[in-house]
Every structure is written in C-alpha cells, then in structure tokens.
Amino acid sequence: MSEKHIYKVVFMNREQVYEVYARSVYQGDMYGFVIIEDFLFGEKSSIVVDPSEDKLRTEFEGVTRSFIPMHEVIRIDQVKRRGIAKILSSGEASGGKGKVASLYGPDKKP
Template identity: 35%
Template sequence: MRAKKLYKITFLHLGKCYELYARHVETSPLWGFTEIGELVFEPAGSGLLVDPTEERLRDEFADTRALHLPMQSIVRIEEVERKGALVIRDAGDGQKVTPFPLPTRPG
C-alpha cells in the first residue's frame, strides 16, 4: 500500500519565505484560500542534533489544526517522496524560488 501523500508548501508571510511539509492540501471553504493540514514535523528529540528552524516552526504552529493561506501568498506546492529540512528565509534576500513573475525593464 502506498504511503499517504506528502506535500512541500512554500509560502510568503510577513516578509519571510516559509517551507513546511503537510499531508493535507485542498481548496479552503474560505473563498480565495488554500487549506493546509496535518503539518509534518520530526518527533521532538528524535535525533542527536536539534534543528532550530524546525523547533521554531513547531512552536509557532503547535496548536494549528489547519492553515488557511491566501492563494496570493503561496509560491509553490510540491508532492514529494520524503521530508527535507524546514526553511524560513527573508523573502527579499537570496531565496531559491521567485515568488511572482517580475516585470522586465526595457533596457
């Protein structure tokens, strides 16, 4: 039997670019939003090294059953095979993904 699907969600929030993993993604009943549920974190204390980003995100979303993200804030949703490192970056500084097409300047 195939394991439950895993999604990597990249979104913008308060000048930061977040990358989270979740098992549930669908259109939200709230118009213009996408519902993200069943966030995936490593069990606390499961490894020798502590990832401060994962700890920060686990604390921030500790009581969250579902995120309802505005569609405009979502950069990318990918279906992936396995979970990678969680990431928080400055949205304007060196991110891997360009959030929106940037207009080209005549030059």
C-alpha cells in the same frame, strides 16, 4: 490501501518565505485560501535540532488547520519524502538577490 501523500508548501509570511511539509493541502470553502493540515516535522527527541524547524514547530504547535492566502503561495509540490521545514528571508529564498516579494498585504497598498 490508499497512498499517503506528502506536500511541500512554500509561501510568504511577514516578508519571510516559509517552507513546510504537510499530509493534506487543498482549496477550502473560504474563497482565496489554501488550507494546510497535518503538518510534518522531524522528531523532537533528536539530538541535532534545526533552529528554523524548531521555530516552525513552535509556531504551528496546536494548529489543526492553517488558512494561507492564495496570493501568498509560491509553490506546492507533492514529494516522496519529508524534508526539513525552514524559514528563509526573501533574499535567501531567491539566491541572495532579494527578488521574492508579496503581491500585496496588510502593510502594502494595491
């Protein structure tokens, strides 16, 4: 029986740090992109709803596969359990010091 892996992927998106959980993460045929598939979120019927996880669930609702630019990926970890998906500002992600920054993007010049 094959073991089901869970991956925590942390990446930058619009000056925010996204932390999501998925069953499949790999480098795709499109050069320079990491592909994330099978996003994992908590039960929608639970009484306590985390607003950031709910926002991520809404943002990725109906998304089969997401292509993340490789230079925006901060970290990919294989984990034993799914945690809470969340969105942090770059300052929150670096302990309030504001030191997490994107290399470049559409709004930045190389």
